[in-house]
Amino acid sequence: METGIIVAIANHNAIGKDNKLLCHLPGDLKHFKDITTGHTVIMGRNTFLSLPKGALPHRRNIVLSFDDETFEGCETARSVDEALQLCQNDDKVFFIGGASIYHQTYPIVDKLYLTFVHHDFEADTFFPEINFNEWEKTWSETHEATENTPFSFTYENYTRKK
Numbered sequence: 292m293e294t295g296i297i298v299a300i301a302n303h304n305a306i307g308k309d310n311k312l313l314c315h316l317p318g319d320l321k322h323f324k325d326i327t328t329g330h331t332v333i334m335g336r337n338t339f340l341s342l343p344k345g346a347l348p349h350r351r352n353i354v355l356s357f358d359d360e361t362f363e364g365c366e367t368a369r370s371v372d373e374a375l376q377l378c379q380n381d382d383k384v385f386f387i388g389g390a391s392i393y394h395q396t397y398p399i400v401d402k403l404y405l406t407f408v409h410h411d412f413e414a415d416t417f418f419p420e421i422n423f424n425e426w427e428k429t430w431s432e433t434h435e436a437t438e439n440t441p442f443s444f445t446y447e448n449y450t451r452k453k
């Protein structure tokens with residue numbers, strides 16, 4: 292099983308405000324869908340509650356919560372370890388947020404799928420500091436702002452150095 296984090300990070304490591312994403316980038320949503328479809332996504336309860344249509348289709352959804360609550364279309368786990376145990380036979384597993392899940396899993400994942408959004412936003416949730424010495428960049432692609440996408444952004448994929 293390969294583990295990864297996928298996240299959109301604005302300037303100053305900002306990733307969210309009021310339990311919402313900072314911006315809507317149609318291209319990035321497609322990118323997220325292309326990377327995660329057919330695989331497993333693991334998310335914190337707040338991120339699940341922020342999804343406009345609930346569980347993400349064509350993916351195995353696992354929600355992390357310390358509560359007994361159940362979430363439609365999802366499995367639940369009470370710890371990151373328990374979630375990973377459930378996925379032992381899965382090919383690829385993506386942690387898709389939010390901040391608390393990123394902080395817990397940044398030290399352990401194999402890959403980072405980052406979208407850097409080149410804009411300052413007001414935010415209340417942040418991605419942990421990335422030490423780029425520990426990561427090898429495997430792919431990068433910049434997209435300029437357009438009519439549909441008001442901010443420029445750069446995809447950067449990384450693999451943890453051995």
Ligand SMILES: NC(=O)c1ccc[n+]([C@@H]2O[C@H](COP(=O)([O-])OP(=O)(O)OC[C@H]3O[C@@H](n4cnc5c(N)ncnc54)[C@H](OP(=O)(O)O)[C@@H]3O)[C@@H](O)[C@H]2O)c1
Binds near residue numbers: 338369389392393416
């Ligand atoms: N920019 C991006 O790519 C991106 C992606 C995803 C989310 N976000 C943003 O991130 C923000 C949400 O982040 P957040 O930190 O507030 O919430 P979160 O990480 O989505 O969820 C936190 C909740 O997850 C549960 N949890 C956390 N660690 C756990 C563990 N080890 N075991 C079991 N349950 C655990 C707890 O739920 P219980 O309280 O039920 O116990 C906790 O309250 C939003 O603004 C969202 O839009 C941004």
